[in-house]
Amino acid sequence: MTASTTIWLLLCVLAPTLLGLATLFLPQKAITLRTLLALAGPVLSIVILAQHLAGHGVAAAADPMATPVISWIPLLNMNLSFLVDGLGAFFGLLVAGIGVLIVLYARGYFGPDEASLYRFYPTLGFFTTAMMGIVLSDYLLVTVLFWELTSISSFLLIGWDRYxxxxxxxxxxxxxTTGLGGMFLMGGVLMFGFATDIGLGGGGLWRWSEVLALGPGRISPSDPFIIASFALMLFGAATKSAQWPFHYWLPGAMAAPTPVSAYLHSATMVKAGVFLVARMFPVFAVLDLWSNILVPLGAFTMVLGAVVALNQHDLKRIFAYTTVSQLGLLMCVYGLGGMAAGGHPNIEWGITQIANHAFYKAPLFIIAGALGHYISRDITQLNGAFRKQPWMVLTMLLGGYALAAGPGTVSFPAKEFFLHAIHESAESIGPWWMLLMAMAAVTAMCNVAIFVRLLTTLMGWPGGMKPGASHGHDDHAAHGHGEHEHEHGPWAQMIWIPALALVSLQYVGGLAPGLWSQWFAPLETNIHHFAEGVPSALHAFTHPGVPLYVSLIAIICGVSIGLSPLMRGAIVDVHDRIYPAMYWLAVTGGGRAFRLVQTGRFRNYMVFVLLAFLAAYVASMVLDPTMLDWPQVESPFEFFPGVLLGAIICTTAILMPIVQSRVVRVIILGSCGFSVVxxxxxxxxxxxxLTQLMFEIISVILFVLVLRMLPDKGETDRASGRWWRFSLGTLTGVAIGWLTLVSAQSGAEPRLGEFFAQHSYSGTELTDGRGGGGNNIVNVTLVDFRGFDTLGEITVLSIAALGVFSLFPRRKPLPTELEFDDQMARGVAL
Amino acid sequence: MTIILSICVAVVFAVSLYLMTGRELKSIAMGVFLLGHAANLSIIAMSRTPVRHEPQLLKGAPILTEGFDPANPMSSIVDPLPQALILTAIVIGFAVMAFLLSLLVLTSRKTGTLSIEELGVVATQDD
Amino acid sequence: MTISSPVLRNSMRLILPLMLLYALYAMLKGHNEPGGGFIGGMIMATAICTYRMSHGFAAQLRLMPVHPRVLIFLGLGLALGTSTVPLLLGEPFLRSAVGVFHLPFSGHAFHYASAMAFDLGVMLVVVGVGVGMITQLSEELE
Structure with missing residues (x-):
């Protein structure tokens, strides 16, 4: 492989964005051309990826040099390289493939709405690129970067209706929520990189290919840093993949237009967390934490999502909660994979599980949007919709059948794999497997009930949902273009054809499992028990076992619940309150805390600062009692001029608060300054x-000027508070005086000043023989050694001067004002 | 010498803090002014001047002369670094002082008062 | 603000040229003797301000016929210029050059350091700031 491979793959990642941006150059009216150009992005990605796979095959996990590296920011361990192993290739094709369908669907969904399409395609391309980057990047930190980009682009897409x-x-x-997870992920990645740095060249593991190849040798399951980094990364994955208690963002994100929901929230972005878990699986599954977290978390999310989904009316919310449920299931699948069953990891056909969900959930969303467009998105309003929109309803029912995991879809064997894995887990977790099995059964039951309810309602059969009092949801409010005319002609059909195309893959897998196995076996790394391929539905019935019985029970219960009048209301998920509560805490609570501390009174700030200083001072005294030792000082009276000047300084300072007359005060201030000279x-x-002398002269002028401009009310200093002011000031003064005495006596050698003295005129080998060329060390320090500092200082001086200039308005009125006054006078006269 | 300077630092610091916690903006400005002196004196005290017995004026100023011994630079001159730091601090102090006093003038013109309490009343009225 | 004291007026007339001369001297010799941009600038600003106090604004304008902000602008520009020239020559920001320059006729050796131009910039800024602030405030008072 040469560097051109990397460049091609980079192009594959960037193509959707580049072509999406290119659509901006088309005239706004040219929507057909725009659609085709936007379509070219993901198509190009697919072509490049397919070409790469045809040329190089699926990268083996043990090959640490998957593709050549193009240096980007080597210092931060961020370079461009791509890992096209089975998982990456599958996700890349999935993202780009569904991207193609969504581009078409958006054309049907937005109809002739030019402005929306104009804005939509570039954003969609941006998201596609971010997603491709996550799944194909070889460098962990580049993955994190793209991870954040998906958060940003999904923000733009969810908040599509800006008004x-x-x-x-x-x-x-x-x-x-997802951004918070991204932070955790980044922390985890950094910690992992440093924790795996064994110091013997090569540094830590910063590439997925290295992690997969060398990780098992370097990771010890008991290293606390490894465990912590894993926990952090898992947190990131859990937020992105909407695991409890962070699942609330996913149903909330249904505010997006349906093309976005179908793309981001069924097949791609929410799968990023699952992708990350799948990536980590071969290496991190040895940790105890792996199964102990992922299995309970996933199972609980799975049941919660399914039960809430059953109690919803809005189609998009129903499918959002089933997505939550399915994501929990996927996490659980990988969690179970961390256990051993019969000498191999307890996981079968992991990628098939992921594909299964994408292939039915995206079509369901697509049709939900389409029905919302033409009729309503509220299931109670859709009774008998089959008569109005037969094709859409048919497609939805095909997807719904897959949701219920009916025989004939690939969903059926996928669920069998899951139930099989739960059954096998008895080897590791004992009787707990029965609880898991019950949870899986409840989930399956809810899914079946939802399908039955969809079927009876949409066909208008008895037992379906009837219109209730609640108002309907529809897709006109969702993207804010009101009751616009619907598209006619062939593009109008694009509102359901992509769904049919996608859902048909389910049936290919279900009815021709051999074909599916042929496609997916090269991508899968976890095939153990079902080595001969994905079993057909017939296989399950001819080899009955616990999984089959559980499935049958779930189907029977599900059908009866679906037909029964039970659980037909629409409930509110309590978790929807988490984010508003946090928001309130941050904004309102933070505001209150702020007002508590920020009193707006200068004196309070002073007291806070001084008390904090004194506290720190006392603490350091306690920690280092040698600070209290009396330093060796010479007798203070040895040198008379010094004593005299010190006495003047002290006296004038003490006089300052006592004297009331402002003239005397300025004189005192001046004499204090001259003593300092x-x-x-x-x-x-x-x-x-010299400087201080000039400073004193100019300050006296300054004070005289200013004090003449200020009202002379004298000191309105009330007696109250004098004593605490006096004691606080004295305490701090003594503390600082002592600090001065102690630090003046401390003998740290060599002193920094020596360097300046030695290099002031001529250099030494330290500075390559360069010196400052001056004898006055202070001046050389200012203009040469610390020249940058001086440059900053004169800038500050200039800014202060500009501040003074601008504080006072121009005294002479501008000519225009004069004319204005003139005219006013004349107007009055007239 | 050091002890005299330390006492000066303590006294000037105490007075300036006393002024700065006062109620009048004019006093606060003067406190800030004195604080600058105190800080500069504190830094110069750390330059460990060789004023031991009979200091000759400017005999040990940090200027290279014939008798300078590069191997032992601090034997004949004082530490130049604190002086360089203070020099810029003085000039900056002037600019800051002028800005502060201009603000004072403006405040007194707009509100007619320089008392912190009355200014607080004005601020809440503006809200 | 003007102080109408004959003593100040007459002594200022004598002191001013000396102060200005010394300010320039302190700035130019600052690399080797006590002095430098900050000190020279402070001396010059003090001289001009005191002169203004004794002789009035018109006299100041005759002495320094530009607005102080022009000096600030020139000074900052000069300092920034001297610090960026090394960048063009491929050296780090602010690197100074030192050398000996032989005067053409007398043959005297003249030590120079490019930092002197930087120092001149510093001096201009300090003069501009000092004079500018005092001018502004006394204009307010008048």
Whole structure:
């Protein structure tokens, strides 16, 4: 493989975005051309990927050099390389393939609405690219990057209707939840990279191909860093794949137009978490945590989603909750895979499980949107819809049959695999397998009931749902273009044909399992017990076992629940309150906390700061009692001028708060400053003395100017509070004075100043012989060693001066104002 | 010497904090002014000047002369680094002071008062 | 604001040229003796401001016939320019050049450091800021 392979794969990832952006250059009216151009993006991705697979085959997991690396940011371990193994290839084809169908569907869904299509295709292309990037990137951090990009693009797509506040709020909810997960994922990836760094060259594992090849040797299941990094990554996967308690964002995201729901929330984005789990599976499944978290979490989500789905009326919400349920099932499948059964991982045909869900759920969403477009999305309003829209209803029922996992679909063997795995797990978890089996049965039952309900209602048979009091949902409100005319002609059929195309794959798998096995076997890495291929429905009936009996019980119960009048209401999921509650806590609660601390009173801030300083001071004294040792100092009276100047400084300072007259105050301030000048001279600092002298002169001028402009009310200093001000000031002053004394005596050698002194004129080998070329070390320091600092300082000076200039308005009125005044005067005179 | 300077730092610091916790903006401005002195003095005290017995004026200033010994630079001169730091601090201090005083002038013109309590009343009225 | 004190007026007339001269000297010799851009700038700003106090705004305008913000602009531009020139020559930002320059006629060796141009910029900014602020505030007072 050469570098061109990587470039081709990069193009494969980027094609949807590039061509999506290209559609922006078309005139807005050219919607057919626009659709075709947008279509070319995912088609190009498929072609490149297929070409790659034909040329190089599916990458073996043990090959750490999957494709050549193109350096991008090597310092951060982010480079461009792609891993086209079975999982990546399958997901890549799935994302791009459904992308093609969604482009067509969007054309039928939005109809002749040019503005929507104009905005939709580039965003959709952006999302497709992000998703392709997740599934194909070889570098973990690049995967994280694309992961975040899916969060951003899905935010744009969910909040499609920018004027609907509710939709925008739900988009924020999805963005926050999945974005939070993204943060955790990134933390996990970084921690994993550092934890696997064994230090002997090569560094940590930053590529999926390395992780898969070398990971098993480097990961010890008891290393706390590995466990923590795994937990963090799993958190990211759980939020993205809508696991309890984060599943609330997925039904909320149904505010999106249906093409988005069908794409993001059935087949692709929500599967990113499952994808991540599947990626990690070969390496991380050895951790105890793997099964202990994934199985309960997945199983609970699965049952919860199914039960809530049964109690919904809006078609999109029903399918959203069944998606939650199915995602829980997939997590559970991989969780069970962490257990051993008969000497091999307890997982069968994992990719088939994922494909199964995508192939029926996306069509269901598509048709839900289509029905919402033409009739209603509320199931109670759809009684007898078959007579009005036979093709759509037929397609939906085909998908619904797969949801119920009826024999003849690939869903049926997929469920058999799952039940088989639960049965096998008895080897590891003992009698708990029965609980799992019961949960699976309840889920299957709910799915069957939903299908039965759809069937009876849509066909108008007895037992179907009847219109209730609740108002209907439809898709006109959802994308905000009101009652527009529907598309006519061949494009109008695009609103259901993509669904039929996709759902037919279910039946190919169900009726011709040999064909399915032939396609999927090269992609699968987990085929153990069912090595001869995906079994047909007949196989299950000829080899009866616990899974079959459970299936039959579930079907019988499901049919009766579906026909019974039980559980026909629409309930509100309590988890919908999680995000609003968090939002309230952050915004309102945070505001209250803020107002508690930020009083807006300068004095309070001062007191806070000083008390914090004193507390830190005392703490450091306690930690290091040597700070309290009396330093060795010479006698203070040895040098008379110093004593005199110090006395002047102290006296003038103490006089400041006592004296009331402002003129005297300025004089005192000045004499204090001039004594400081003398102090600088004693400390051998001629530059400082000169500067300070000039500073004092100009400050006195400044103070005189300003004080003349201020009202002279004298000090309105009330007696109250004087004592605590005095004691706080004295305490802090003494603390800082002591700090000065102690640090002046501490003998840290060598001092930094030595470097400056040595290099001020000529250099040494430290600086390649370069010196500052000056004898005045202070000045060389300012303009040379610390020149950047000085540059910043003169900038600050300039900004302060500009501030003073702009604070005061121009005193002379502008000419236009004069004219205006003039005219006013004349107007009054007239 | 150091002890004298430390006492100066303590006194000036205490006074400036006393002024800064006061109620009047003019006092606060003067407190800020004194605080700058105190901080500069504190830094210069750390330059460990060789004023031991009979300091000659500017004999040890950080300027390279004939007798400078690069191997032992601190033997004949004082540490130049604190001086460089203070030099810029003084100039910046002037600019900040001028800006602060301009704000004071403007505040007193717009509100007619310089008392913090009365300003708080004005601020709540504006809300 | 003008202070009508004859003592100040007359002494200022003597002191001003000395101060300005010393400011320039301090700036130019700053690399080797006490002085430098900050100090030179402060001296010059103080001189001009004091002169203004004694002789009035018109006198200041005769002495310095530009608005102080022009000085700030020039100074910042000069400092930034001197610091970016090394970039064009492939050297790091702010690197200074040191060398000896022989005066053409007398043959005196003249040590120079490119940091001096930077220092000149600093001085211009300090003068502009000092004079500008005092000017603005005294205009307010008048």
């Amino acid at each position: 609907d506040k509710h939709a925008v709020k739900l988009a924020m909810q999805a963005f926050f 003398g102090m600088y001279l004693l400390y051998q600092a001629p530059d400082l003395a």
